[in-house]
Amino acid sequence: MSWLSRLAERQMQKARLRGELQGLEGEGKPLPDRPGDAFVSAGDAVGFRIMAEAGVLPEEIVLKKEAARLRDMLAGEPDADRRKAVMAELAQVEMRQAMAEEARRKFLRD
Helix, strand or coil: CHHHHHHHHHHHHHHHHHHCCCCCCCCCCCCCCHHHHHCCCCHHHHHHHHHHHHHCHHHHHHHHHHHHHHHHHCCCCCCCHHHHHHHHHHHHHHHHHHHHHHHHHHHCCC
């Protein structure tokens, strides 16, 4: 366990003993399953969660959902011409998603 983890655990234990962790939203319930958080940094995951709770989604998440919708549409499309159009749209959305992700990474580096 790192020194930061030990420090965080110690602070949480102090807060628990003072009763500061009682009555919080979700108390006594398991933590929500957030498998998508495994693919982003902890800081990004927290930021995304705060934005989602406020009803705001970052552009890259909106584009990720759109890409998933287009993939589903593509899987069930029997018409070859329509498949080509959906594939072209999917490529555009995936490119915009990659650009949004890169812009966020660049912003965080600077």
